[in-house]
Amino acid sequence: MIEITIEDSTGKQTILDIPTDINLSLMEVLKAADYAILATCGGIALCATCCVQVVKGMERLLPPNNSEMDMLDVLPNANQSSRLACQLRINKEMDGMIFRIAGKD
Amino acid sequence: MLEINTDICIVGAGPVGLFAVFEAGLLKMRCHLIDVLTQVGGQLTEIYPQKPIYDIPGYPEISAQELIDKLMKQIKPFQPGFTLGERVETVTSEPDSSIIVKTNNTTIKCQALVIAGGLGCFEPRKPNIDRLIELEGKGVAYMIKDPEMLRDKEVVIAGGGDSALDWALFLTPIAAKVTLIHRGDTFRGVPDSAEKVFRLAKDGKINLILQSNIIALNGDEHLQSVSVLAGNNALTTIPADYFIPLFGLSPKLGPIAKWGLDIDKSAIEVNTVDFSTNIDRIYAIGDINTYPGKLKLILCGFHEAALMAQSAFKYVYPDKKLSFKYTTVYGIPSF
Numbered sequence: 001m002i003e004i005t006i007e008d009s010t011g012k013q014t015i016l017d018i019p020t021d022i023n024l025s026l027m028e029v030l031k032a033a034d035y036a037i038l039a040t041c042g043g044i045a046l047c048a049t050c051c052v053q054v055v056k057g058m059e060r061l062l063p064p065n066n067s068e069m070d071m072l073d074v075l076p077n078a079n080q081s082s083r084l085a086c087q088l089r090i091n092k093e094m095d096g097m098i099f100r101i102a103g104k105d
Numbered sequence: 106m107l108e109i110n111t112d113i114c115i116v117g118a119g120p121v122g123l124f125a126v127f128e129a130g131l132l133k134m135r136c137h138l139i140d141v142l143t144q145v146g147g148q149l150t151e152i153y154p155q156k157p158i159y160d161i162p163g164y165p166e167i168s169a170q171e172l173i174d175k176l177m178k179q180i181k182p183f184q185p186g187f188t189l190g191e192r193v194e195t196v197t198s199e200p201d202s203s204i205i206v207k208t209n210n211t212t213i214k215c216q217a218l219v220i221a222g223g224l225g226c227f228e229p230r231k232p233n234i235d236r237l238i239e240l241e242g243k244g245v246a247y248m249i250k251d252p253e254m255l256r257d258k259e260v261v262i263a264g265g266g267d268s269a270l271d272w273a274l275f276l277t278p279i280a281a282k283v284t285l286i287h288r289g290d291t292f293r294g295v296p297d298s299a300e301k302v303f304r305l306a307k308d309g310k311i312n313l314i315l316q317s318n319i320i321a322l323n324g325d326e327h328l329q330s331v332s333v334l335a336g337n338n339a340l341t342t343i344p345a346d347y348f349i350p351l352f353g354l355s356p357k358l359g360p361i362a363k364w365g366l367d368i369d370k371s372a373i374e375v376n377t378v379d380f381s382t383n384i385d386r387i388y389a390i391g392d393i394n395t396y397p398g399k400l401k402l403i404l405c406g407f408h409e410a411a412l413m414a415q416s417a418f419k420y421v422y423p424d425k426k427l428s429f430k431y432t433t434v435y436g437i438p439s440f
Contacts, residue, residue, distance in 0.1 A: 038370055040371060044152070046356065048230075049355075071353065074266035076232035076233065076352045077233065079288070
């Protein structure tokens, strides 16, 4: 079990306890936790509605693959701490990380 | 304007829209498909044709393109019509309850409409910039249809992807001045294009502004300038006749959102009895619909198509009684 902190668009922080063996992406976890994320494309780095800002722990994530990087390249409001939650598979290295929800419709 | 009369009009020619032709065909209902893309297959053909799919019953593994090819073969006996490369703009009801579906070039009269639009249409992503929407068509353009329109004009392009680089290079010899504004300081796009842009910037032929964002557009009847905020908080104004934001495409419902359908989080709400919407004679199947327990899977869309066809039968053949038949017993009828 790991703890991840999620900050919503109002700034409210919530800690999620997540089993590390669930084999889900952060996007799927956020949807399961009832965050209003559209995830229109279903997880193929195509819509960017699951975009998050990594507030703490960026160095613990694997670098973005090409399709995620292509999307982050064109997003108007993305920056160095932006990632697509659909491309982040939950693993034990993510314990203690903080993410801010940044995706828009 | 081309006019077509059919039993069922299907918006979206992805796997679920294609299979709907088969299920309708079994009940002797003719179908016409419309898709904004110029080929059938939806996202399978457009985005990941070579990707393997593992959850199609009976196929331990099948490539996306192969699945589409097989669906096309499967529906061939039913001779569906296709309107490709056109987007449905309006849907209206006739006094006799039939439905009129219109693109910019085609009018289709049908007895039932099936929306199998998948992710929706891909539309340009709009950045959050003051007065952007207001100045659309008055200097703001998301795509360049006629580059000649930009001849000898001052053009500002924003974005950091391949298309921003390519258009900056293409327009440099045409426009009076091209300014490329990027929020980062590097381009990950095709290295050759990035190198050319940096070289042209060094030679003073492209005005390249890095680590900066456009925050406002200025002008009354037409765009006159853009306000640019640099990373060091310096605010500058750059004269501009045209502003072209190139921030990629994002899937949207598009005109579907304006047809009076009940929508929840960009998906069409349906009744799971027959996948009908809140409007009589309009159904929604596949990734574009939503209901409790919805799974965005091709196989779920196939199931939805079968139930939809059974329900739509009453609109196409109001005087006939529907009898359920197995293909193993009766084979495949054809037109």
